[in-house]
Amino acid sequence: MVQSEQGKYRAGTARGIYLGLREQIATGVYAPGDRLPSTRALAEELGVSRTTVTTAFDQLISEGYVLVRQGAKAVVAGNIASSEAAPSPTTGAPSRPLSAYAVRAMEMPVHIPVAAGGLKYDFRYGDVAPDDFPRLAWRKAMTAAIFARRERLGYGHPAGSLALRQALQGYLWRARGIRCEADQIIVVNGSQQALDLCARVLVDPPGKVLIEEPCYAMARNVFAALGAELTPAPCDADGIDTGRLPAPHGYSLAVVTPSHQFPLGGVLSAGRRRALIEWAEAANALVVEDDYDGEYRYDVRPIPPLYLSGHGRVIYIGTVSKTLSPTLRLGYLVLPEALVEPFVRCKQIADRHSATFEQDALASLIESGAYERHVRKMRRMNAERRTAFLDAMAEYFGARVEIVGTSAGLHVVVWFSDFAAQDEERLAATAREAGIGIYPISRLFSLATERRAGFVFGYASMPARIIPDGVRLLAKTLPR
Structure with a gap:
């Protein structure tokens, strides 16, 4: 049988x-x-x-x-060995060892997001409210892109569609003051691919890379998985502390978030900007500027990108993940002219090109003005959310907390004077049991430090009206 x-x-x-x-x-x-x-x-x-x-x-x-x-x-058949085990669709580890890259990746902390799991109040950073997405405008733009007459359906240019790069060229000038040619722009699958390309094109392991401390964990992982030697540079209320930079020898890159340091929220001052560029020049290194939420300034005028004062040594990264949705996976690089061709070649090897219909739809939104109208609307709505969160924290926590990074972006860091850093995971678990998502800042540090407990609170994914309820419940949940 x-x-x-x-x-x-x-x-x-x-x-x-x-x-x-x-x-x-x-x-x-x-x-x-x-x-x-x-x-x-x-x-x-x-x-x-x-x-x-x-x-x-x-x-x-x-x-x-x-x-x-x-x-x-x-x-x-005679060429079937009797000792060969039948392959199973459900079991079995690879018979060959993993690459050094994969081994390093497997040793890193997991940053794969999980479903909220019934959390009524989730303060996870990076999420945006689903009702904020401009469904009708995006559907109209996508429909036009799909039904546009094309001579053929084929592979596009690795740098991205010319229409989108030209639209981004104009947008960057209007919104961020960046003057560049369309040929200097490469469309990528979100800022994560932009960072990955920077690592692959510009770093030979074990080359040295300067990163912020604390920093965006997935940026650190890109360079660590490659095998780069990472040097954490401490950050404070004014961004990366250029007075504590290492000697400029042997470095390939410095990766920074100067307009809104992630996660602490500091803005890199003019003096520190000059010092960072001088350090990069002395090291013959490039600076990667991740402008992940540059559209969101509330109490001050928009901060000029480091790219403008970088003497051709800065690579600028932008994204629509915070203005439209992280699900679209659309971002872009602005490169010094000498780096365009290497990046284009490596982008083609990675994935040929980013999704064409989505590029055309975004180009249409920018060209029509709908994208910038949407950004202005989101800035107003997120300012309301920020105010609701800050007012509720003041009411229910008062002097028990210190909040930093409030002038920009879609998140803040809250330091709790009642608790130590080693309490963070326990407090997060307690809050989750009550239906509240809070996220320890310790996960973003590479070095252990003696400090208060801190949490990164994102406020862009919930209606402003329910944010105070979440803060009130959190105050009842956390022990005194």
């Missing part, structure tokens, strides 16, 4: 018969050269149609397990 593999497939199906025979061949029940039962006999034994058995045999023949000759029964 033909048995199905590990009982997962019914023997009465073609799939089950195929798997059962394949396992018996691989484990030596049928040796090379042995004749198999006829399709008619096997169909009668199993109580199935002959067509079902023939389908199973056809699959075995196509995979080289079975040979057939005119007028003779099917036999097991």
Whole structure:
């Protein structure tokens, strides 16, 4: 009787018969050269149609397990080793060792987001409210992109669609004061791919990379997985502390968030900007500027990008993840001209190009003015959310907390004077049991420090009206 593999497939199906025979061949029940039962006999034994058995045999023949000759029964192929174990769709580790890159990646803390799991109040940074997405405008733009007449559907340019790069060229000048050519812009799958390309194009392991401390964990992971030697540079209320930079020797890159340091929220002062560029020049290094939420300034005028004063040594990264949605995976790089061709070649190797219809839709939104109208609307709405959060924290926590990074972005850091850093994970677990998501800042530090407990609070994913309720419940939940 033909048995199905590990009982997962019914023997009465073609799939089950195929798997059962394949396992018996691989484990030596049928040796090379042995004749198999006829399709008619096997169909009668199993109580199935002959067509079902023939389908199973056809699959075995196509995979080289079975040979057939005119007028003779099917036999097991002679090149099948009897000791070969049948492959299982559900079990088995790779027989070869992982690459050094994969080993390093596997050793890192997991940053794969999980579903909220019923959290009524989730202050996770990076999420945006689903109702904020401009559904009608995006649907109209996508429909136009899909139905636009094309001579053919083929691979696009690795740098991205010319229409989007030209639209971004104008947008960057209007919104961030950046003057560049469209050819200097490369469209990527979010800022994460931008960072990955910077690592692959510009760093030879174990090259040195300067990173902020604390910093965006996925940025650190990009360079650590590559095998770079990372040097954490302490940050304070004014961003990266350029007075504590290491000697400028052997560095390939410095990766910074000067307009709104992640996560502490500091803005890099003019003096520190000059000092950082001078350090990069002395090191013959490049500076990667991640302007992840530059559109959101509330109490002050927009901060000019470091790119403007970078003497051609700054790579600028922008994204629509915070203005539209992280689900779109659309971002862009602005590169010094000498780096354009290497980045284009490596982008093509990585994934050929980013999704074309989405690029065309975004280009349409920018060209029509709809994107900038949406950004202004989101700035107003998130300012309301920020105010609701800060007012509620003042009411329910008062002097127990210190809040930093409030002038920009979609998150703040809250320091709790009642608790120590080692309490963060316990407090987060307690809050989660009550239906509240709060996220320890310790996960963003690479070095252990003695400090108060701190949490990164994102406020862009919830309606402003329910934020005070979440803060009130948190105050009741956390022990005094």
